[in-house]
Amino acid sequence: MQTLNVLDNRFSALNTYNTLSTDALVAEGFTQLLFDKRQMVTFMSQLQTTLDLDKLLTIFSIEAARYIDFSGLYFKSPQLNKTLRGSRKAKKERCFELKMGDDFVGTLTYGINSPISLTNFKVLEQLHNCLLYPIKNAIAYHSAIQLAMQDGLTGLGNRRYFDEQLKRAMHNANRHHTLVGLVLGDLNKFKAINDTFGHVTGDLVLKEFASVLRQCTRDSDSLFRFGGDEFAIIVENSIDSALTIIESRIVFALENNPLLSKYQLSCSVGSTFMSRADNEESFFERADQILYRRKTQSAAHLSVV
Structure with missing residues (x-):
C-alpha cells in the first residue's frame, strides 16, 4: 500500500x-x-x-x-x-x-x-x-x-430519516416494479420495565432490541426508531415471504435472547407491502392499523392469562 x-x-x-x-x-x-x-x-x-x-x-x-x-x-x-x-x-x-x-x-x-x-x-x-x-x-x-438522521440511543434511523427513506423506497419500487415492504414494531409493556427496573435498564433493553433487529434483517434493509418503543423496517427489493420471515425471526430472537427473555420482552408487529395506489401516508397507515389490531389482540390475551 x-x-x-x-x-x-x-x-x-x-x-x-x-x-x-x-x-x-x-x-x-x-x-x-x-x-x-x-x-x-x-x-x-x-x-x-x-x-x-x-x-x-x-x-x-x-x-x-x-x-x-x-x-x-x-x-x-x-x-x-x-x-x-x-x-x-x-x-x-x-x-x-x-x-x-x-x-x-x-x-x-x-x-x-x-x-x-x-x-x-x-x-x-x-x-x-x-x-x-x-x-x-x-x-x-x-x-x-x-x-x-440517527436515533442517539440505538444508532438506528430516526423518524425524519424514515420519512425520507420511505418516499425514496416507494419511488424506486414504482420505477423498477419491485416489491417494498414495511414492518412496524411496538414493544409490549415496555413502560413496566422502565418503572420496575429503571431507565438505565430500559435503555439497555432498547439497544439490545435494536441489535436484534439488525440480526433479523438484511444489510440492505433500513431500520428506524421513532422514539419510545416504536420501531420500523423498510424492506426493499423484497420477495413475497420476506415480511413473514422477518416477523418469525424477531419472535424467535426475543424468546432466545438472554437479556430480552429475562425481562419477558415481546413485540407486536404490523407489516404490509406497498400497492401501486399507495402514497406514503396510506402505506404507513395500513401497516399501523395491522400493528394496532395485533397489539390489541396481544393485550387481550395477556389480560385473560
Whole structure:
C-alpha cells in the first residue's frame, strides 16, 4: 500500500474552501508540479464545488483518467465507503492510503488495466493531495448529516430519516416494479420495565432490541426508531415471504435472547407491502392499523392469562 503524506494544516470542518492552494503545495515541497498552475487551480476549484462524496469522486476520476487507465475507483474510510458509479472489476488493484501528517483520511483504490508510469504516478500523487481537504470536508459533512438522521440511543434511523427513506423506497419500487415492504414494531409493556427496573435498564433493553433487529434483517434493509418503543423496517427489493420471515425471526430472537427473555420482552408487529395506489401516508397507515389490531389482540390475551 502506498502512503501519501502532506504536512498538517489547520482544518475547519464543513468548510469547502479550506484546501491547499497551488502556492501552498509548492511551499510544502511539491516544487516539481507536473501540470501547470492554471490546470491545478481549475481542478481544485472543481473539487470545492460539492460536499457530496459521489460527485467529488466523479470530478476527481475525470482528471485522474487523463493519466492512468482504470475501470474502478473505491474510497474507504472509518466513517463510510463509496464506489465510483460504473466501476467494474479490473486486472489489478492499486491502493493508496491518504493521510495528512498522522491523520488518516482513508484509502483510495483503483482497479487498473495497465501499469502506471513513474511520471503519471507523480501526477497522481499531486491529484491525491488536491483531494485531501475536499474529501475530508465531505466526510465531516456526511457524518453531520448522519447524526441528524440517527436515533442517539440505538444508532438506528430516526423518524425524519424514515420519512425520507420511505418516499425514496416507494419511488424506486414504482420505477423498477419491485416489491417494498414495511414492518412496524411496538414493544409490549415496555413502560413496566422502565418503572420496575429503571431507565438505565430500559435503555439497555432498547439497544439490545435494536441489535436484534439488525440480526433479523438484511444489510440492505433500513431500520428506524421513532422514539419510545416504536420501531420500523423498510424492506426493499423484497420477495413475497420476506415480511413473514422477518416477523418469525424477531419472535424467535426475543424468546432466545438472554437479556430480552429475562425481562419477558415481546413485540407486536404490523407489516404490509406497498400497492401501486399507495402514497406514503396510506402505506404507513395500513401497516399501523395491522400493528394496532395485533397489539390489541396481544393485550387481550395477556389480560385473560
